[in-house]
Structure formats: C-alpha cells, structure tokens
Amino acid sequence: MVRDRLAAIAEPARMELCRHLIGEPITTSELAHRTQLSEPQVSRHPRRLREVGLVTSIREGRLVYHRLHAKLLLSLGTDVLTTIMR
Numbered sequence: 001m002v003r004d005r006l007a008a009i010a011e012p013a014r015m016e017l018c019r020h021l022i023g024e025p026i027t028t029s030e031l032a033h034r035t036q037l038s039e040p041q042v043s044r045h046p047r048r049l050r051e052v053g054l055v056t057s058i059r060e061g062r063l064v065y066h067r068l069h070a071k072l073l074l075s076l077g078t079d080v081l082t083t084i085m086r
Contacts, residue, residue: 005052005076009084013037014045018084021055021068028064 009015013035020026020034032042046066049055054073057066073084 001052002076005054005072008048008052008054009073009076011045011048013041014049015084017042017045017049017066018054018068018073019086021066022070022085025058025065025067028066031066 009018016035017031020031026034028039028043028046031037031046032039035042043064046055046057049066049068050057054069055066056069057064059065
C-alpha cells in the first residue's frame with residue numbers, strides 16, 4: 001500500500017492538489033480555480049488519491065468536498081510531507 005500511495009502522489013497535479021487539501025476540505029470547483037485545471041481534470045485526481053486512502057470525498061448536494069488524510073501522508077515520511085507543503 002505504501003508503494004501505491006507514493007505512486008499516487010508522484011503525479012505533479014496530485015501533489016499540487018495535496019498542497020491545497022492539507023489544511024481544509026475543498027470542493028472540486030475550488031480546486032480547479034486554485035490550480036487552473038478544469039473540473040474534469042481535477043475530479044479524476046482525488047479519485048486516485050481516494051483509491052489509496054489519502055483523500056476522502058463527501059457530497060453535499062451538488063458539491064463534493066475533498067479532504068486529505070495528513071496522518072496517512074505523514075506515515076509515508078516527513079520528507080514527503082515537507083515536499084508537499086513547499
């Protein structure tokens with residue numbers, strides 16, 4: 001599972017999304033706005049991060065909020081967390 005998690009965050013766009021998700025739950029549209037990616041581009045990345053347990057997503061009406069599991073990320077090592085927080 002560690003290898004899968006590392007592979008999931010190795011994608012630069014996913015790493016960028018993790019930077020935004022580290023502090024608060026954020027909607028798909030807000031992530032798209034912050035990263036200059038389209039909503040369809042953004043929505044596929046949290047899906048991959050959910051598959052490896054690094055992100056949870058909660059639907060509230062038409063909005064989907066994504067939240068990063070920082071503790072799981074931290075378990076991958078402080079160097080990974082430090083890299084994401086840069």
